[in-house]
Amino acid sequence: MSIVKVIGIVTDHRNTMISNLVFILLKQIGYNVALINDSLIKINEHVVEKKSINDNSIKKFFVEEEKIDYIILDNFQIEKLYKLIGEFKIDALIDDQRNDKNKLDKEICAIKKGLLNKLRRNGTCIINSENRALNNYFDSLQDKIIITYGLESKSTITASSLDIDEIISFNCCIQRGLTTLRGNEIEQMEFPIKIRYYDDFNIYDFLALIGIALIYEIPVESIRQIIYRVDTKNFD
Numbered sequence: 001m002s003i004v005k006v007i008g009i010v011t012d013h014r015n016t017m018i019s020n021l022v023f024i025l026l027k028q029i030g031y032n033v034a035l036i037n038d039s040l041i042k043i044n045e046h047v048v049e050k051k052s053i054n055d056n057s058i059k060k061f062f063v064e065e066e067k068i069d070y071i072i073l074d075n076f077q078i079e080k081l082y083k084l085i086g087e088f089k090i091d092a093l094i095d096d097q098r099n100d101k102n103k104l105d106k107e108i109c110a111i112k113k114g115l116l117n118k119l120r121r122n123g124t125c126i127i128n129s130e131n132r133a134l135n136n137y138f139d140s141l142q143d144k145i146i147i148t149y150g151l152e153s154k155s156t157i158t159a160s161s162l163d164i165d166e167i168i169s170f171n172c173c174i175q176r177g178l179t180t181l182r183g184n185e186i187e188q189m190e191f192p193i194k195i196r197y198y199d200d201f202n203i204y205d206f207l208a209l210i211g212i213a214l215i216y217e218i219p220v221e222s223i224r225q226i227i228y229r230v231d232t233k234n235f236d
Helices: 017-029 055-064 079-085 106-118 134-140 203-215 220-229
Strands: 005-010 033-036 040-043 046-049 070-074 090-095 119-128 145-149 157-163 168-174 189-195
Touching: 005 017, 005 106, 017 033, 017 070, 017 203, 017 220, 090 106, 090 203, 106 119, 119 203, 145 157, 145 203, 157 203, 168 203, 189 203, 189 220, 203 220
Parallel strands: 005 070, 005 090, 033 070, 090 119, 119 145
Antiparallel strands: 033 040, 040 046, 157 168, 168 189
């Protein structure tokens, strides 16, 4: 398999909304995308569910598929990925955890540690600003780029003018410049977001999505259009 871009996602309570949003965004842009968690492996429209997952079926699944541009690891042990693609580095990690460290699931802690260890030099860590261990990131990831998102006033990516009605709308605010994975700079800006078809709205899911889209240099207008079109009721 050729070199692919790998995105790691760590969430509390096995929340799969962020990974599904990232999957659909990249697919809508035109990339071939794989999403892997403990319940399924999905490449574009093709799915292998947990009951059918074993080493042979996984390898066959990847070999038979088209070239994969992105792999999304959703709360997934990275050791299992070595069997699929060999050595790899993670471009970006989304950490949506907000709990105290001593309350975290031990398995999730192990997953996060593994993903952080594979985050490439100058890779990007996109962190929920309500993470109780946020200061530890700044101490331990000095060769990485850190972007925060949330409703905290100092977040890199935040929201204002939130209106929850039949159509959810808010202004996404990039409060200070950020660096893309190609090393380009994105300046401060603000743009409107509208969302349809969302039963259990969580603004953090969308702020994390916007963060990952921006560092991969997906145009703001494309981000806005895809978010508006996406129907989360169809997510697995």
